[in-house]
Amino acid sequence: MQDKNILIIGASSGIGYALAKSLQDKGATLFTAGRQQPNGVQSTHMTWDITQTPALDALNQLPGVLHGLVYCPGTINLKPFQRLTMVDYRNDLEINVLGAVSALQAAYTPLKASKGASVVLFSTVAAKLGMGLHSSVSVAKSAVEGLTKSLAAELAPFKVRVNAVAPSLTDTPLAESAGLLGDDNKRESASKRHPLNRYGTPDDIASMAAYLLSEQASWITGQIIGVDGGMGSLK
Structure with missing residues (x-):
């Protein structure tokens, strides 16, 4: 990753932050975008609220050549179907899907100019495995998977x-704020739901994203890769 120009959207916490730290250690030149500058990360930062500003306006300091783009923003909005509103669905689609589309359109020319770029998006195990209370996020992340495959074909x-990582429950501030890992009982229960008997860490997911950005993954595209402790495939 030495001297590669990598854009990470949502690098201030969780998986995006773990990835930014890892790529920084590998010598990448980082460009970050989001509402907050990531602490301890040396990057050209562009302030962007996905819900307020078009990416073409916000991502105004991109280099002429971009070797990688990672779109990390996501949502956890778990409710019974009858309690989900159209506003919930629109919000999940806007953050998970339309934000990624906007970012990709803004970075389209620099990505093509690299003649070997890698795009990493994020889905969820809930797009593959039917899970109650997940209909809104599952709809949004399923759209991310469709976007991944279509763009992989178009940009090949x-x-x-273009690939997507599909995690299961990961110990991030987003999961914490949703109350999924709020106490020891919830953490133990979350661990037991996974065949490998633990929930994920940001580094687990960031490691796969870093691999997909690297030359080692140069023959991988159009894939949805589960990093989920076996939940998506094992009983």
């Missing part, structure tokens, strides 16, 4: 790879 002639 330009040697731009």
Whole structure:
């Protein structure tokens, strides 16, 4: 990753932050975007509230050549179907899908210019495995998976790879704020739901994203890769 220009959207916490720290250690030149500058990360930062400003306006300091783009923002909005509103669905779609589309359109020319870029998006195990209370986020992340595959096909002639990582429950501030890992009992219960008997860490997911950005993954595109402790495939 030495001297590679990588844009991480949502690098101030959780998986995005773990990835930014890892890539910084590997010598990448980082560009970050989000509402907050990530602490302890050396980057060209562009302030962007996905719900307020078009990416074409906010991502105004991108380099002419971009070797990687990672879109990390996500939502956890778990409610019974009858309690979900159209506002909930629109919000999940806006943050998970339309924000990614906006960012990709803003970075389209620099990505093509690299003649070997990698795009990493994020889905969820709930897009593959039917899970109650997840209909809104599952709809949004399923759209991310469709976007991943369609763009992978469209951009393959330009040697731009597009893949998505599909985690299960990961110990991030987002999961904490949703109350999923709020106390020892919830943490123990979350661990037991996974075949490997633990929930994920940001580094677990960031490691796969870093791999997909690297030359080692140069023959991988159009894939949805589960990093989920076995939940998506094992009983």
